[in-house]
Amino acid sequence: MSATSTVQATPRAIPTNHVHRRRWRKLRETLFWYLLLSPSLLIIFGFSIVPMVWSIYYSLTKGGILSKHAFVGLQNYTKAAQHPIFLLTLKNTTLYAVLTIPIVIVLALIVALVIIQLPRMQGFFRSTVYFPLIIPIVIAANIWAYIVSRDFGPLNLFLGWFGIPRIDWLGDPFWAIPAIVMMEIWRGFGFYVIILIAALQSIPRELYEAARIDGARSLRLLWNITIPLLRPALGFCFIMATIFNFQLFDPIYVLTQGGPAWATSTVSWYVYQQAFEADNLGFASTMGVVLLLIILVLSLIQLRFFRSDIEY
Amino acid sequence: MSATFSRIQSKWDTYLWQGFCYLLMILISVATVVPFLFMFSTSLTQSFTMMSYPPTLLPDNPSLNNYWEIIFNFQKGLFPRWFFNTLFTTLCITVGSLLLNTLAGYIFAKKEFYGKHLLFSLLLATMMVPGAVTLIPAFLIINKLQLFNTYWALILPALASPFGIFMMRQFISSLPSELIEVSKIDGASELRIFWSIIIPLSLPGMAALGIFTVINAWNSFLWPLVVLRANTMRTLVVGLATIQSEYHPEYGLIMAGSVLTVLPLLVLYVLFQPYFVEGLRMGYGK
Numbered sequence: 336m337s338a339t340s341t342v343q344a345t346p347r348a349i350p351t352n353h354v355h356r357r358r359w360r361k362l363r364e365t366l367f368w369y370l371l372l373s374p375s376l377l378i379i380f381g382f383s384i385v386p387m388v389w390s391i392y393y394s395l396t397k398g399g400i401l402s403k404h405a406f407v408g409l410q411n412y413t414k415a416a417q418h419p420i421f422l423l424t425l426k427n428t429t430l431y432a433v434l435t436i437p438i439v440i441v442l443a444l445i446v447a448l449v450i451i452q453l454p455r456m457q458g459f460f461r462s463t464v465y466f467p468l469i470i471p472i473v474i475a476a477n478i479w480a481y482i483v484s485r486d487f488g489p490l491n492l493f494l495g496w497f498g499i500p501r502i503d504w505l506g507d508p509f510w511a512i513p514a515i516v517m518m519e520i521w522r523g524f525g526f527y528v529i530i531l532i533a534a535l536q537s538i539p540r541e542l543y544e545a546a547r548i549d550g551a552r553s554l555r556l557l558w559n560i561t562i563p564l565l566r567p568a569l570g571f572c573f574i575m576a577t578i579f580n581f582q583l584f585d586p587i588y589v590l591t592q593g594g595p596a597w598a599t600s601t602v603s604w605y606v607y608q609q610a611f612e613a614d615n616l617g618f619a620s621t622m623g624v625v626l627l628l629i630i631l632v633l634s635l636i637q638l639r640f641f642r643s644d645i646e647y
Numbered sequence: 648m649s650a651t652f653s654r655i656q657s658k659w660d661t662y663l664w665q666g667f668c669y670l671l672m673i674l675i676s677v678a679t680v681v682p683f684l685f686m687f688s689t690s691l692t693q694s695f696t697m698m699s700y701p702p703t704l705l706p707d708n709p710s711l712n713n714y715w716e717i718i719f720n721f722q723k724g725l726f727p728r729w730f731f732n733t734l735f736t737t738l739c740i741t742v743g744s745l746l747l748n749t750l751a752g753y754i755f756a757k758k759e760f761y762g763k764h765l766l767f768s769l770l771l772a773t774m775m776v777p778g779a780v781t782l783i784p785a786f787l788i789i790n791k792l793q794l795f796n797t798y799w800a801l802i803l804p805a806l807a808s809p810f811g812i813f814m815m816r817q818f819i820s821s822l823p824s825e826l827i828e829v830s831k832i833d834g835a836s837e838l839r840i841f842w843s844i845i846i847p848l849s850l851p852g853m854a855a856l857g858i859f860t861v862i863n864a865w866n867s868f869l870w871p872l873v874v875l876r877a878n879t880m881r882t883l884v885v886g887l888a889t890i891q892s893e894y895h896p897e898y899g900l901i902m903a904g905s906v907l908t909v910l911p912l913l914v915l916y917v918l919f920q921p922y923f924v925e926g927l928r929m930g931y932g933k
C-alpha cells in the first residue's frame with residue numbers, strides 16, 4: 336500500500352483510508368518493535384541458526400579450521416555411515432540416554448510423589464535434591480572421580496561390605512559408561528523433581544476425593560489419575576532429558592577424555608575432538624548435523640506421543 | 648466402637664506412612680549432598696597426604712594449607728585472576744541479558760506486531776539446536792569479530808537467550824495491561840513505560856531469571872574452553888579442569904579450588920531460594 340495516500344488522509348476519511356491508516360500504524364509499530372528486538376534476535380540467531388546453516392554447509396566440505404574448504408558433496412555422510420569410531424560414539428550416546436533417561440525420570444517421579452505427601456519441610460527437600468545442579472559439572476565430575484576411584488573410592492568400599500570385589504569403574508571399558516550414567520542420575524534428577532512437583536500441585540484435589548469416594552485404592556489413584564494428568568509434564572521431562580543426554584560432553588572431558596579406547600566417547604565429545612584436536616572440520620560438522628537430526632526426530636516423536644487431550 | 652478403632656488405626660497408618668516418607672527423603676538428601684562433603688573434607692587434608700583410606704568426612708589433621716596454596720602460591724596468583732575473570736564476565740552477562748531478555752519478553756507478552764508468533768516459535772526452536780552443531784561456526788564468528796581470547800567472546804553470545812525471553816514473557820503476561828494503557832494516556836513514551844513501569848513490576852521474575860543466568864554463566868564449560876585459550880583468561884571452571892592435565896597438583900589443591908568456586912553460588916542459592924523454585928516453575932510455564 337502506498338504510504339503517501341495514508342499520510343494525506345484527513346481525519347474524516349472514508350473507511351478504506353481508516354483501515355489503511357491502522358495498517359500503516361501497525362506497520363510502523365512493527366518496525367519499532369523489531370528495532371528494539373534486533374539486538375536480542377541478532378545475538379540469538381547469530382549464534383544458533385546462522386551457525387547451524389554454516390555447519391550444514393561445512394558438512395559438505397573438507398578441510399581444517401584455517402585451511403580452504405573444498406566442496407565434496409555427501410562424501411562426509413557416506414564416510415560417517417561406515418566410520419567405526421563415529422558409529423561407536425553414536426552407540427555410546429544412545430546407551431547413555433537409554434540408561435539415564437528412564438531411571439532419572441522414574442526416580443524423580445517417586446521422589447516428587449514422596450515430597451508432596453510431607454506435611455512439612457517440602458521446601459527443604461526440594462532444595463537438597465536440586466542442589467547438585469548448581470554445582471559446575473566439572474567439579475561434580477571431579478568429586479565423582481574420587482567416589483568411584485578404584486583404590487580410595489567410597490563406592491568400592493561400600494560394595495566391599497557386600498563382598499563385591501573392587502571395580503576399576505572408569506578404567507574398565509564395560510563399567511565406565513555405567514559409572515558416568517550414575518553420576519548423571521545423581522546430578523540431574525533434582526531438575527525433574529521440581530518440574531513434577533509443580534505439575535502435581537496443579538492437579539485439583541477434588542479429583543482424588545471423588546475417586547476415593549468411589550472406593551479407589553492409592554495405587555489405582557496413582558495409575559488412573561495422577562499419571563495421565565502428569566502426561567504433559569512427563570513429556571516435557573522426557574524431551575528435556577533427551578536434549579540434555581544426547582549432548583553429553585563435560586563429564587566425558589573431565590572423567591575419561593573419551594577413553595579407555597573410545598569406550599566412553601559421545602558424539603559431542605568426538606565432534607570437539609575432531610574439530611579442535613584433529614582439525615577435521617568437515618567431518619566434525621557432519622557428525623554435528625547427524626546429532627541435530629537425531630535430537631530433532633526424537634523430540635518430534637515425543638511431542639506427538641505426549642500430546643494430551645485431557646483438560647483439567 | 649469398631650468405627651473409632653478403625654479411625655485410630657488409620658491415623659496410625661498415616662503417621663507410619665509419613666514417617667516412612669521422611670526417612671526415605673532424609674536418605675535421598677544425604678545421598679545427594681554427601682559427595683560434596685567429600686570435596687570439603689579433601690580440601691582440608693594436608694598436601695602431603697594424597698588420599699585417606701578408608702574415606703572419612705573429617706580428615707585427621709584438618710588444615711587450611713590448600714586454600715593458602717591455591718590463592719597465593721599457585722602459578723603466581725593465577726587462581727585469583729581466574730576468579731576475577733569469572734566474576735566479571737558473569738556480572739556483565741547477568742546485567743546485560745536481564746535487560747535484553749526482559750525487554751524482549753515484554754514485547755512478546757504485551758505488543759502486537761506482524762510476524763510475532765512465527766518469530767517466537769522460531770526463537771523457541773533454537774533451544775533444540777545442539778551445541779555440537781553451533782560450536783565450530785560460532786567459534787569462527789568470534790574469530791572473525793576478533794574477539795578470540797577476550798571477555799567479549801564469553802559475554803556477547805550470552806547477552807540474550809530464548810529461555811530467558813520465554814521466562815520473562817511468561818512472567819510479564821501475568822501483569823495487568825491496564826497499567827501500561829494508563830501511562831500511555833499520560834503520554835509516557837514506550838521506553839519510559841518499559842523503564843519505570845515494566846522493570847519495577849518484573850523484579851521478582853528478573854530475580855528468578857537472574858539466579859539461573861548467574862549459575863549458567865559461572866558454570867559454563869565447553870564455550871569458554873574453546874574461546875579463551877590464554878592461561879590468564881580462563882574462567883574458574885575451565886581452569887580447574889586444566890589444572891589436572893597441565894600442572895599435576897595434589898587432589899587437595901583442586902578440591903580447595905572447587906570449594907572456593909562453589910561458595911559464591913552456594914550463598915546465592917541459599918539467599919534466593921524462594922525465587923529459584925518460582926523461576927523453575929515459570930520456565931516450565933505452569
